[in-house]
Amino acid sequence: MERRCRVSGTLNLLIGLAMGLNLLALASSRLPTLIGAVAVQGVVLGVMPLLMEHQFDWIVALVALGTMAVKGFVIPGLLRRAMRTASVDREVEPSIGFVASLLLGSGGTIAAVALSRALPLLPEHAGSLLVPGSIASVLTGFVLLIGRSKAISQVCGYLVLENGIYLFGLLLIHATPLLVEAGILLDVTVGIFVTGIIVDRIQRAFDSLDTRKLNVLRE
Amino acid sequence: MKPLLLILLPLAGAVLAAVWPGERTRPWLMPVFGLMHTVLAFWLLFDPPVVAPGAWLAFDPLARAVLPAVSLLFLVCAAYGVSYLRVRSERPNRVFVAMMLAVLGLLSAGHQARHLGLLWIATEGVTLAAVPLLHFNGTARAIEATWKYLLVGGTGIALSLLGSFCLSYASLHSGGSGDLTFVALAHQGAGLSRPWVLSAWVLLLVGYGTKMGLAPMHTWKPDAYGEAPGIVGAILAGGVTTVAFTAVLRIRAVVSAAGEGAIADRTLLAIGLFSMLVAALFLLGTRDFKRMLAYSSVEHMGILSVGAALGGAGVWAALFHVWSNSLTKGALFLSAGNINRAAGGRTMDQVRGMSIIAPQSAAIFVAGMFAVTACPPFGPFFSELRVVRAAFDAGRSGAAAMFLGCMLFAFFGLTRLVFAIVDGRPRPASSITSRRFPENASVVMPPLILLAFSLWLGLATPTVLLDAWTGAVAQLYLAP
Amino acid sequence: MTPGPLLLLAATTLVAGIVIGPRARSAWLANTLAGALALVAAAILILLGGPVWEWRSVFLIGGEPLHFRLDSLSALFLALVGVVGGASTAYAHEYWSDRDRPHSAPQGRRWSSAMLLSMVTLLLSANGLHFFIAWELFALSAYFLITLDRGRREVRAAGWLYLAASHAGTVCLFAFFAALASRTGSWELGPMREHAELAPLFWLALAGFGLKAGMFPLHIWLPSAHANAPSHVSALMSGVAIKMGIYGLVRFSGWLPVSAAAGWTVAGIGAVTALLGIAFAFAQNDFKRLLAYCSVENIGIILVGLGFALVAESQGASLSVWGRLALAGALLHVWNHGLFKSLLFFGAGSVLHTTGTREMSRLGGLWRAMPWTAGLFALGALAISGLPPLNGFVSEWLVYLGLLDAVTNHGSAAWAAMPAIIVLGTTGALALASFVKAGSMIFLGSPRTKPARLAHECGPWMRAPMLALALGCVAIGLAPAIFWPTVARAVGVWQPAWTGIDAPAPLFALGWVQLSLAALACAAVAALWWQARANGLRRALTWDCGYAVPTAHMQYTAGSFAGIGAGWFAWILQPERRLHRPRGLFPTDAIRLERIPETVLERVIGPVASVIMRVSTAVRRLQHGHLHYYIAYLLMGLSALGTFVALGSKP
């Protein structure tokens, strides 16, 4: 019992860390910082399932490792490469200012806590911050998607969004079969690979990753 | 076995295409595998297999009611694709053919998925597989369209994943075993935790609605349909959207089993009418006939979700409309592709006098336009009439009035644009480009065949389809 | 003998016409004429008191079994379709010949077969679904007929206006039929007066069918469509097509329970339509537009008859039999207007064919070049002005008589009947003015322009149909008693309480008077002519108060002729004038241009449409190509649906 409390305590600590990383992602004015924040968040998320397990389970361990690898290293690496090849200046160029983004992010976090009050939790999840954490990350992802104009930073936003969903998925890690987890990984990896490819193509077609240039198609 | 074959066969074809050496011969893989798929699908349509209740993948009544339409559409488009890829021989077609077949396989998976997660994975797969198809042309515009499709669609998909999680979490309350097949979920019924079900419904509706292209999540549609080749547009509008629609239907059944059917129907009605309104307003002013098709498809998605909101009769009519819309839209997209190539332009400022340059395609385009605006004797007339009748049956006269008003404005916009490009004196430029892309049977027959199917569907709806739809309605409304 | 075989024959010929039309010209003509004759024969079999013909089949179309029914009411319209359809077929043979129109003539043949076929199906269908399908096909084929001459921009514009308006009507009918089917639970049509809950549906029918019939203010599409269509199509449209709207109204007002309010409304709309329609007609300078507006007027007269029939029916059919007279008059006027309006459009067509202009002020003196056309047009003008001894008078007389009886009954209907009678009288006087204007400006005086001087008479294929229609006008005018029973049977179908062949009006006496008047007139003309010849005829320049060299431009023009009357209706006509007065001692030029806009279209619909388009433009700006906003829309949609659900699902 007290192990559970300690576990959920450390878990909540990590979740709090992830939320903090959200705010960092929002505040970071340079791409490398942003990518870094996202990478660290990925690693943190990867650790969580191990903590939630009462007894050691290979498959879960594999999933955790896979997540850590992909979210923490592969994708950030990809993005860095894209950034280097595109030789974009490292500024983030927000279309929503940093302060505004921060306010939105923190507002989102508060809203997340408020929303999660309305949603009943199972007893074993009582007191865990998973739900507010995930909602906060999703909202942060949206703010990044809406408020950043570089393709790379939008991809980061998308990643944060995915992380939020992953956080939520942890609620179900006991109940739902691995299928969903596999789904997450598949989605993230394939999604990011494709994103990487497209980012690359955008860079070649428009020799820039500024998506504000991508508004030819309009009414 | 057969249901699984429906999925594996095209995927195998995709692999084959990926390794196939001959650039000229590769396109033939599409019609070949398409034909096998269609034969299989109609075989299953005529003699439906028994479905194990716990199965994750099965050719259940709902799949039976929709999948053959997609398969048929794909077959005709594939036949068209052969000649299309011949005229576009300057582009490598390896990825294109492989991904077309992959899309078909994943579509079949999505239609047959009876498991929340599986359904989501299949839909996601379709989304990603369609990406290379979208920027087949490789132009900057195509890439921009793809980027928007990917991010908007991806966000939608992410939300639907979150929704699926919410639904499964809802099922964990009152001791759910975590079995996410729709049957099991519906069986839990009122046991599902109400707040989670509702949030799941919202997230899933937005997520799959993005794939369907319901307003305001439709923004990717005009760009994607506008820049993709006509054949891809046809598959997207007639196939991919239907997966999302069947997903919505399945989830709606679970939600109503949880006792929230009324609010689910209200949301469907609201978003459907909103989509129709937005589409009508866009259609009134748009000048690009391929984007026009996209908005018209938004309108028809609205019609589908209105139908889905009107109870059994409405869902029946909606399934009917899935068929008639897929086939008619297919005809429109293919003939639009012909016109686009012949005229070398897409807006009513660049394109004029197509009745002189490409008479047959223009005639098909006009006929298809009348068909898609619910003029008899084509399919959509009958299905939309049934939707309206269902609305009156459900006592929703106001909804019916708004529905018809949007139809009217859509008609104004469509006729305005279509006749602008069909009539008048052609531009000299287009008479040159048209010589490079002459009309021949291989590009005229496929849309004509689709139109003929739509006609046949309306005038003499085959009984097997009738009871397929009835069966699907029974499956969806069996929940207590 | 049942009409079945004849109808089958007609259907086959029409279907064959669609197939062979583009290629075999003469074969198509013979074939379609045969079909038209078969239709007329079939209609006559029923109108002569034959039993109602009914045919059911297990063959499903759109999931509904075929069910055809031909009773006196539909036979009445079927006969009109046959007569006018046949006439316009023959007329088109020369008027829209392959020699002049190599491209559009073949298409024209195909589409007119299609239109006739769909109208016949519409008249026969006893199943709502098939009725509606036929209705829509008829509207579409009419569109393609109107825009036969697609090359011209104004034709396309007129065609699109027609298409848009007719689809607006279709949408009303969409709702009407869907609601009917959902409330009765079946698509079968038939008397359902006992279902009181169906009464509100009549308003939908009124909007949908009235729009096609051209009732004010839904007539906006009519003038430009009739004016820009080829004349044989105008004749078909004006003679038959708009009558399909009337058929729908009569048919469903006979089947559905109709509230008294609906009756009053129809009558009121009819009166307004008649008066304003003819006011617009009087002011026109384009003779085909004049004819088109005059169709609006006649529809108004028909609606007045129908409206009072509805009022009578709602006050107790057996008590107020005057409604029977009004309805009979209206139905007879359907025939009459079909005959003389097609005749007039044919006449207008042959003028247009040879002079190439629709401006009355560019014509004049054509009687010398085209005596046949002039004479027949004059006859048509007499008939349409409702003057004895021709058919127009008979039907208007019946309507008047019905209204007068309503007045003398001192019932509540009298309050509406008295103004209606006065309006009808005024309308008649204005109609007379309009057609004196049209006839004289086109055919009398001296040619105003070169084309008018070089005009030539039309050939036999255009003359024969006009003669046939003119004969019809004379026949109904001189022997109304013969035609009464047919109309009476149709009325009996509409309201069983009004069955019976005995005429409540002395049609026999009227017929004799008209006959003797006609004879007397001929005798008087002959006598006068003979006496003048005996005393010696001398041709000389028009005296014109001794003006030495009168020129063609000194003649009164269409505009100046209508000046006084149009001035009284300036409030609705809103003429747009461009006036450049002569200035100085030796003025070189002076211009006075006048244009009569379609007021409802340009002053009401136009602004509304532009507002809607502005909204659409504003909405379309949201699709500005910025991905960030697209995702923001997605988020908004999410939150909107969330709140909707959260608010909506309070247990």
Added chain:
Amino acid sequence: MMSFLEIVLRVAGWLVLAPLLPGIINKVKAWVAGRRGPPVLQLYYDLGRLWQKGVVLSTLASPGFIAGPAVTWVAIFGAAMLLPLGPAGAALSFRGDVLLLIYLLALARFCTTWAALETGSAFEGMGAAREVSYAVLSEAALITAVLTLSVHTGSVTLATMLEPAAGAGAALLGAGLFCVLLAENCRVPFDDPNTHLELTMIHEAMILDHSGPPLAAILHGAAMKLLFFALLLIEAVVPVGTLSPFAAAATLAASVLAVTVAVGLVESLLARLAFRRVPLLLTTAFLLCLFALLVAWKGGAA
């Protein structure tokens, strides 16, 4: 149905007596102006002379130019035959004949204007335009008057409609009908039959180019029309139908004379209205008839 002799008498009466009225009017005008004036039978001489004269046809005129006057005359004659003469009744009477009556007058108008426009002269055009336009108002007034009568008597047959007096509304109706009479016959103040300024005429302007027998037909027709309206006015106001034949005949004769003199007096005392005022006067006539209708309606309701 009446005997053959009676028909002949009636026809002869209409043909012979009609041309007397214009003569009387002119005599009255001359008398008021203190001149001797033309003989009362002047029109007879003119008709006789015209019937013998040759015809000058405009080069533009079609056969309609001759047919027009003939049909006009027949139409007016037909209307005259439908008009009941007190107890003698009409030559032919049936339900709804009153409408035929009105439309026969319209037919006459159609033919007159048509014939007028044959010549392509601006004056004829002018006259015709005025004729058809003012007819709109006068026809409204006439039909309202008819409506009044049929409301009053509850019948739509002239013979019964004209039998009793118009009751309370008689004075209004008489005034209205008198205006209609003046307008329809183109007398002052609507039109001036013998001014010499064609610009200001209606009826005379329309027949400028007619000559010989057609002109004779027109003049005789006009005279019949005048008599017709006089009789209609009288029978609407005076219950002639209820009197004994001789009394009725006397009353008719006397009151026709009275109406004619009245017309003459109006012509000599009033000046012709400006054309833009004409519609005003006609509307007044229409309103008079309308009030008569309302009175009759109240009476009928009571």
